[in-house]
Amino acid sequence: MQAGGLKAQGITCRRGDRFLFGGLDLRLEPGDALHLVGPNGTGKTSLLRILAGLLRPVAPSGDIAWQGSCGYLDGRLALDEHLPLDKALDFWRALDRSPPLPLERLGLDRLADIPVRFLSTGQRKRAGLARLIGQGADHWLLDEPLNGLDSEGAALIEALIAEKRTAGGVVVVASHQPLALPGAQVLDLRDFPPSPSGKGRGWGLDADTEPPPQPLPTGEGLS
Amino acid sequence: MSTFLTLLRRDCALLLLGGRRGGALLPVLFFLAVAMLYPFAVGPDAPLLAKTGGGVIWVAALLAAILPLDRLIEPDLELGLFDQFALRGISEEGVVAVRMLAHWLSFGPPLMLAALPASALVGIDGEQLRLIEWGLLAGTPGLAALGVLVAAITAGLRGGAALGGMLVIPLAVPLLVFGAGSLSVGGEAGLALTAAVSLVLLALTPFAAGAAIRSGRG
16 A cells, blocks of 8 residues: 555653653554553553644654654544434545445445434444544544444454555554454553653663653651 | 535535524524513614614624634544544644635624624614624624634633633724724724724634644643
8 A cells, every 4th residue: 555654762751741652662563553551640641642743742842754644543533423424424535535344244224314413332433443444544543442332342453453554554542451463563652751851762762771760649647 | 625625515404594403593593582672672673773783783793703613623622633633744724724714604604793783773774884784794704713712722622612712802902992892983994994903803813713623632
């Protein structure tokens, strides 16, 4: 489909006053997959949005180069809630000039007349997938794609990701659920702590040293 | 070009009379309600009504333009549409420009039509009515642009709709001064100045609103 993947260097992410991670380098070749793991609040979604070009990483670092177009799927469908599913998808099909969508494969063929707001969580996820497939982007960025999906849906996502990789696409997935991604790199953003200045890694320690564990806010010690 | 038409078709389906996002009739009804209430409040003094009615129609038009503010940008931001546009290389400026056009279509021409019965209610006809219609034609695009701009700036804020109304009013004062002013002065000078203010707002809004949407992303 295309040659080239993703090269990103020195990404540092700040949300408000807080630095989430720093000095992150990524290099993904065509067909590669990256699985982002880590607890809530470590910046998985922020990294996906940075890679999608929706958030700006902290200057002067943050050099991100994609070869090819990117599709992004998160919890928001970007489909008009009051419209029947096929009409809502038609808007994106017209924008993307996409071929007919594989609604049957996604288990949506019987839902075409149902307004989007009446779809269940899992059905909404499938509708989002339909929009993503219709976009025909070279690479995929998926934020918690398994949320609300049944096991059949999870297998479907794994199959779709495998197909995308076979076609030479890069797939980056942030997911808490286990996901079969053969040969995928796994990235835990806790391995890239920001320095207090927000540049580079490691709290001024050696790059290999774990950062000091942050004390959890508890009620102790207030008395 | 086909991107533009696809966007415009969706915006019109949502915003125009009978649109699914609802409330497109509300500005017109509000406008007519003010024109109807004014003679009741002032009393049956025909010369006074005719003298001041034009200004009231302008104030009503301005306030009516505020009503749809909260459904212009915010719902699409919540649904994640602007993110998906950005991924496809469709600029926020372009989306906003299309939205301005659809918003104007949804309340500009309907207000101009409603101005006919409204003028009758306050006893305006002839030359004054002509000036009101031309003035609304020159001024409502500016009001539409201002509405979209403020909607983009306040999208995502708590109480954004109420704040939006408060922001539009002072910024719309030039339109009101020239538009309603042209009625008492007569002639085309006031209309030309109204149109000039509108053009400035039309030119400025796509860039300012686009920047607001981008900086609000997070």
